[in-house]
Amino acid sequence: NAGVTQTPKFQVLKTGQSMTLQCAQDMNHNSMYWYRQDPGMGLRLIYYSASEGTTDKGEVPNGYNVSRLNKREFSLRLESAAPSQTSVYFCASRETGGGYGYTFGSGTRLTVV
Amino acid sequence: AQSVAQPEDQVNVAEGNPLTVKCTYSVSGNPYLFWYVQYPNRGLQFLLKYITGDNLVKGSYGFEAEFNKSQTSFHLKKPSALVSDSALYFCAVSQYNTDKLIFGTGTRLQVFP
Numbered sequence: 001n002a003g004v005t006q007t008p009k010f011q012v013l014k015t016g017q018s019m020t021l022q023c024a025q026d027m028n029h030n031s032m033y034w035y036r037q038d039p040g041m042g043l044r045l046i047y048y049s050a051s052e053g054t055t056d057k058g059e060v061p062n063g064y065n066v067s068r069l070n071k072r073e074f075s076l077r078l079e080s081a082a083p084s085q086t087s088v089y090f091c092a093s094r095e096t097g098g099g100y101g102y103t104f105g106s107g108t109r110l111t112v113v
Numbered sequence: 114a115q116s117v118a119q120p121e122d123q124v125n126v127a128e129g130n131p132l133t134v135k136c137t138y139s140v141s142g143n144p145y146l147f148w149y150v151q152y153p154n155r156g157l158q159f160l161l162k163y164i165t166g167d168n169l170v171k172g173s174y175g176f177e178a179e180f181n182k183s184q185t186s187f188h189l190k191k192p193s194a195l196v197s198d199s200a201l202y203f204c205a206v207s208q209y210n211t212d213k214l215i216f217g218t219g220t221r222l223q224v225f226p
Binding site: 004031033035040041042043045048050058090092096099101102103104105106107 | 122145147149154155156157158159162164203205207212213214216217218219
């Protein structure tokens, strides 16, 4: 029962490099999300996808792009990494509807030097 | 706009004593409210939620939360704290028929032996 799987778990990038964070869920959820977690700021929504084929910006989308490849997978891409993107990134999924909570992945700790 | 406030960055309590972690919210219409817990270097885990019905909801690990509509609060409680309860706790709110959860900034609970 894997739930939400994120890869990689850790990554160090140099400023200007690009990378893609991968997320997959096996619960047949329609909605998927990318958050970043920074000390003292809680979780901030980067992008989300309410269903396959749709994506929407969240609170802090600048510097990121996303792809909802299929119902299972939702990737987050940093085209040109900056030190301000050093953070812990969490992917989550849920059933459609306000009464459902999220299932979170275990996170990706990204450091940009 | 939806928002969540967790007024305490940290709560300290002695093992065996009752604990309360505070949360207030702002949302149009009826709220859906959630509590999550995060242990070090882990993703967020669901504790409990309020959708409708009884104002006192019970969740995992002996935690409970009380929904108070007049005070727009959803405080997390436990009658007797354990050292193993030490973690970061997040309150979150969702508005009916929306896709997104809005998270508070988190409260670190420290339970001392």
